[in-house]
Amino acid sequence: MAGVMDSVNQRTQLVGQNRLELLLFRLGSQQLYGINVFKVKEVLQCPPLNALPGRNSVVRGVAHIRGGTIPIMDMNLAIGRRELPDIDNCFVIITEYNRTAQGFLVRSVERIVNMNWGDIHPPPKGAGKEHYLTAVTQVDGQLVEIIDVEKILAEVSPMKEDVSEGVIEDGIADKVVQKHVLIVDDSTIARKQIQRVVEGMGIRTTIKKDGAEALQYLKDILASGKDPYAELVMIICDIEMPEMDGYTFTAEVRNNPDLKKLHIVLHTSLSGVFNEAMVRKVGADDFLAKFHPDELARRVNDRVLAITGESLLPPDAE
CATH class of the missing domain: 3.40.50.2300 (Response regulator)
Structure with missing residues (x-):
């Protein structure tokens, strides 16, 4: 994983050129998934997880990483599939969304690909309202699904969505x-x-x-x-x-x-x-x-x- 993360650290200057880099990973099948490298802080072998009382079923536990405690979510469970087995041999992608850090458990991490946003397309209209895709693309002729992580986080850990009293001026x-x-x-x-x-x-x-x-x-x-x-x-x-x-x-x-x-x-x-x-x-x-x-x-x-x-x-x- 060190080589993958070296690439992450070196390639952040594409933003502003309508380009991005995707970190490709797999869950419980051969389907490829992607996440924007710019959201990724670290990729590591799944560390020991501690149970969290009253946790959402998607959260497999919490891990102590670099002095902090981070919830580890099973990405396969989060998109409505079976939990990933044998998590000791799985990997965790540590990300930062909405000012907080969280980990996503995945089966394997593949590689990083350089893409143009013009090659990233909305999900097909037939995907239905409950799908977890925010976009799709192709890499070497294979479909890559980009997961709507914001949808997962909103379901696992809902944020306050109401505006506090007094913030909006009357009229x-x-x-x-x-x-x-x-x-x-x-x-x-x-x-x-x-x-x-x-x-x-x-x-x-x-x-x-x-x-x-x-x-x-x-x-x-x-x-x-x-x-x-x-x-x-x-x-x-x-x-x-x-x-x-x-x-x-x-x-x-x-x-x-x-x-x-x-x-x-x-x-x-x-x-x-x-x-x-x-x-x-x-x-x-x-x-x-x-x-x-x-x-x-x-x-x-x-x-x-x-x-x-x-x-x-x-x-x-x-």
Whole structure:
């Protein structure tokens, strides 16, 4: 595993070029699965697991790794299949999602492949509503399924999704009654979470599943003769998406003279200083790590006040 992780550490500069690297792994069959290398902190042989009272059945136990305690989830169980046997001979992929670390138990780890987001596609429409795929691709003629980890985490360890009292200013929706928020995300769970916050504020939403679809939507607004600035409060956009990632989408918007001033918040489970630097590089207005409803609501609240010309500061601070 050392060789695999050396590659992980050396290859993080593809972001911003509409490229990614997938760490390929297998579960209980010959089917190949993939996870974005940028989410991976470490890959190791499954360590001893300690039972966790009252745990979700997907969590096989907790492991003490580098001074911390990390829950280890059986990826095969998480997608509705049998638990992986003989876990002593399995591997654990340690990841960071939504500012927390977690481990996923897998049968084997294969290799890392360099991909273009244009070669990553949404799941087939016949996959059904309960599938756990966020995208699919092909490597050497073999189908690779990319699992919707956010869906798994939302089911195993549900996060608070309601906005706290007092965060949203009274009457905020009345200030932008003719406008809506464009939400761009390939994860069904993430889209619903964002939509619930924004529509809970009384503001309408439009949903798109990837950057290419969202960019076409904006171009269609222009083609219809409408003013996108009059239509949209802001755009809340994921980074990791099939067809076109959030960085590329943002760069495309900024390069279009009729769209370049739209307010874009990149909202992603990818976190860290590197991503904040990329936000500045591609020209996004803000970066927000998923998923914190109060912080998201504040971003929307402040944006509404900004476009209606109202101060974001208390009177005594002006």
